[in-house]
Amino acid sequence: MNDPVTALHATVSAAVSGLTGGEVPELGLERPGNAAHGDYATSVAMRLAPLLGKAPRDIAQLLADVLVADPAIASVEIAGPGFINLRLAASWYHQALSDMLSAGAQFGRSVVAAGDEILVEFVSANPTGDLTIGSARNAAYGDSVARLLTFVGEQVTREYYFNDAGNQIALFGQSVQARRLGAEIPEGGYPGDEVGELAAALDLPDDASLAEWTARGIEAMMVRIRGSLERMRVTFDLWTSEQTLHASGAVQKAIAQARSEGHVFEQAGATWLRTTSFGDDKDRVLLKADGELTYFAADLAYVGLKFERGAARALYVLGADHHGYISRLKAGAACLGYDPERVEVLIYQLVTVSGERMGKRRGNVITLDGLADAIGVDAARFFLVQRSHDQMLDIDLDLAVETSSKNPVFYVQYAHARCQSILRKAQADGLTTTGTGPAHAPEPQEAALIRRLAEWPDVVATAADLRAPHRIVTWTQELAADFHAFHHDLFVLHEDEEIRAFRLSAVAATGEAIARALDVIGVAAPDSM
RNA sequence: GCGCCCGUAGCUCAGGGGAUAGAGCGAGAGACUUCUAAUCUCGAGGCCGCAGGUUCGAAUCCUGCCGGGCGCGCCA
Numbered sequence: 001m002n003d004p005v006t007a008l009h010a011t012v013s014a015a016v017s018g019l020t021g022g023e024v025p026e027l028g029l030e031r032p033g034n035a036a037h038g039d040y041a042t043s044v045a046m047r048l049a050p051l052l053g054k055a056p057r058d059i060a061q062l063l064a065d066v067l068v069a070d071p072a073i074a075s076v077e078i079a080g081p082g083f084i085n086l087r088l089a090a091s092w093y094h095q096a097l098s099d100m101l102s103a104g105a106q107f108g109r110s111v112v113a114a115g116d117e118i119l120v121e122f123v124s125a126n127p128t129g130d131l132t133i134g135s136a137r138n139a140a141y142g143d144s145v146a147r148l149l150t151f152v153g154e155q156v157t158r159e160y161y162f163n164d165a166g167n168q169i170a171l172f173g174q175s176v177q178a179r180r181l182g183a184e185i186p187e188g189g190y191p192g193d194e195v196g197e198l199a200a201a202l203d204l205p206d207d208a209s210l211a212e213w214t215a216r217g218i219e220a221m222m223v224r225i226r227g228s229l230e231r232m233r234v235t236f237d238l239w240t241s242e243q244t245l246h247a248s249g250a251v252q253k254a255i256a257q258a259r260s261e262g263h264v265f266e267q268a269g270a271t272w273l274r275t276t277s278f279g280d281d282k283d284r285v286l287l288k289a290d291g292e293l294t295y296f297a298a299d300l301a302y303v304g305l306k307f308e309r310g311a312a313r314a315l316y317v318l319g320a321d322h323h324g325y326i327s328r329l330k331a332g333a334a335c336l337g338y339d340p341e342r343v344e345v346l347i348y349q350l351v352t353v354s355g356e357r358m359g360k361r362r363g364n365v366i367t368l369d370g371l372a373d374a375i376g377v378d379a380a381r382f383f384l385v386q387r388s389h390d391q392m393l394d395i396d397l398d399l400a401v402e403t404s405s406k407n408p409v410f411y412v413q414y415a416h417a418r419c420q421s422i423l424r425k426a427q428a429d430g431l432t433t434t435g436t437g438p439a440h441a442p443e444p445q446e447a448a449l450i451r452r453l454a455e456w457p458d459v460v461a462t463a464a465d466l467r468a469p470h471r472i473v474t475w476t477q478e479l480a481a482d483f484h485a486f487h488h489d490l491f492v493l494h495e496d497e498e499i500r501a502f503r504l505s506a507v508a509a510t511g512e513a514i515a516r517a518l519d520v521i522g523v524a525a526p527d528s529m
Numbered sequence: 530g531c532g533c534c535c536g537u538a539g540c541u542c543a544g545g546g547g548a549u550a551g552a553g554c555g556a557g558a559g560a561c562u563u564c565u566a567a568u569c570u571c572g573a574g575g576c577c578g579c580a581g582g583u584u585c586g587a588a589u590c591c592u593g594c595c596g597g598g599c600g601c602g603c604c605a
Binding site: 028032034036037041046049050056080081082126166167272281287288292320321322324347349350388390410415422423425426429431462470471473484487489491529 | 531542546553554563586599601605
C-alpha cells in the first residue's frame with residue numbers, strides 16, 4: 001500500500017543517504033505546530049552535524065538543493081538553527097487522496113507487526129456483582145487496545161479470567177441463598193440489588209444445597225456480566241475460570257514445574273515461590289500452612305497456561321490498585337522458565353465519580369450498565385478512553401448526563417454524518433465524480449484536511465505501540481475540527497467538476513477515516529444524526 | 530519507609546528530544562438565502578510543581594525535593 005507520508009519520508013531519506021554515503025539517522029520529520037514552518041519539517045541537518053563535521057545550516061542547504069527537485073515538494077526553506085521546512089505541492093495532495101481512497105479500510109494497516117499471538121486478558125472481574133465503573137474503564141481500555149493491536153496486524157486473543165473459588169465466592173453463594181430464602185446476608189456478603197434479582201430468578205428449589213446456589217449464582221452472574229459487556233461491544237474469545245485450573249491439575253503442575261526449576265521452598269509450614277530471585281520485593285506463598293492454595297498459585301498456573309497454549313506475549317489489563325501484580329506476575333513467569341519480558345501488565349489509573357472513589361461497601365456504586373443508560377454506549381466508550389490510561393479519570397455524572405449534546409463524541413460523529421449526508425446529496429443530484437480533479441490546486445482548508453488524514457498510519461502505529469488508544473480519540477477530534485472548518489468555508493458540490501471531484505474525494509476519505517478510527521475504540525459512526 | 534501513576538490556561542486534559550507549548554469546557558465578541566448551526570471565526574487567559582543535570586536544543590530524558598492518588602497480607 002502506498003502511504004503519502006512514507007513516500008515523503010523516503011524522499012528525505014534518499015537525500016540524506018546521498019549526502020552521507022548511506023548512513024541515515026532518525027529524520028525527525030514531523031508536522032510543525034507553527035504553520036509558518038511549513039507543512040512538514042525535518043531536523044535531520046542538526047542530527048547530521050556531528051557526523052559530517054559541518055554546520056547544520058550548511059548541511060540543510062545541501063539537502064534543500066536536492067529536495068526542491070522533487071515534484072511532490074513545492075518549496076524548501078532553511079530556518080532557525082538548521083530546520084528544513086517543506087511545503088507540499090498540489091501533486092502530493094492528489095496522490096495522497098487517491099492513495100488513501102484506494103487503500104480504504106486498509107489504510108494504516110501497512111505498519112506490519114510481528115503477527116505473533118498476543119493474549120489480552122482484561123476485565124476479569126469476579127462474578128460477585130454487576131460490573132462497576134472501574135471495570136467499565138478496564139473494558140473500554142482493554143478492548144480498544146485489543147482492537148488497536150488487531151488493526152496493526154497482531155493476532156489477538158481476548159480472554160476473561162474469573163475466580164469461582166475461594167472465600168469471596170463462598171460468601172457470594174451464601175448471599176444468593178440468603179436472598180432467596182429471605183435470610184440474613186452473611187457478614188461481608190453481597191447486599192447488591194442484582195444479587196437479589198438473580199437469586200429470585202434462579203430455577204432452584206428452596207432446599208437446594210449451598211454448592212448449587214453458588215454454582216448457579218455464578219453462572220447467572222456471568223450471564224449478566226457478559227450481557228453488559230456485549231452491550232458495550234466488548235466480546236471475548238476465551239472465558240477461563242479458576243476452578244478449571246485446579247480441576248485440570250494445572251495448578252499442581254505449575255508448582256511442580258517451578259519446583260523443578262529450583263524456585264520453590266518450604267517455610268513456616270507453607271510452600272513459597274522465590275519471586276525475589278526475579279525482582280519481586282517479597283516471596284509469595286503458594287500453599288498456605290492450612291493446606292489451602294492461594295490465588296497466586298492459580299495466577300502462576302494461569303500465566304504458564306497462556307504460554308503453553310502458544311501465546312507469544314501475555315498482556316494483563318489491571319487497575320492501579322493491582323500494580324503490585326506487575327513484578328509478581330513477571331517473576332512468576334520467570335520461575336516457570338519463561339522470559340518475563342513476555343508478560344506485559346497494562347495499568348490504568350482509578351476512576352472516581354464526581355470526585356469520589358466508589359466501592360460496593362460505600363454504597364455509591366455506579367455500574368457499567370448505569371453509565372451506558374445515562375450517557376449511551378458511544379459516549380461512554382469515548383469518554384472512558386479519552387484520557388491516557390496513566391491519568392486518573394473523574395466522571396462528572398451530572399455533566400455527562402446533562403450535556404450529552406456537547407460531549408466531544410457527538411462532535412466527531414457529526415462530522416461523519418455530514419460526510420455521508422454530502423455523499424448522499426451528490427448521489428441524489430447526479431453530481432458524483434471520479435478521480436480527484438487533478439487540475440485543482442487545494443485551498444488551505446483542503447490541504448490541512450488532507451495532511452491530517454495522512455497522519456493516520458503514524459497515529460495508529462504509535463497508539464498501538466504505546467497501548468494508548470486515547471491518541472486515537474485525540475486525533476479524531478482534530479480531524480473532525482479540520483473537517484468542520486473545511487465544510488464551513490468551502491462548498492463541496494461545486495459547479496466546477498474539477499473542484500467538486502477533489503472535494504468529494506476529500507469528503508469520502510474523511511468519512512472513511514472517522515469510521516475507521518472510531519471503530520478502533522468501539523464507537524459507532526452514524527450516517528445521519 | 531518502599532514501589533507505581535500524576536502535577537501543563539479558571540476547570541478537564543493533549544503533547545513520549547525540536548522552533549513562538551495546544552484542544553475542549555467556562556467567560557468575551559462575531560458569523561447562517563447554498564451540501565445538517567450538534568457548525569465556524571476572532572481575541573483574552575501559562576514561573577509546563579521546584580531545583581539541579583544530560584543535550585546544539587528539555588513540558589518531554591536523568592537525579593533530588595515538594596504536593597496529590599494508589600498499593601505494599603499465609604486477604605480476595
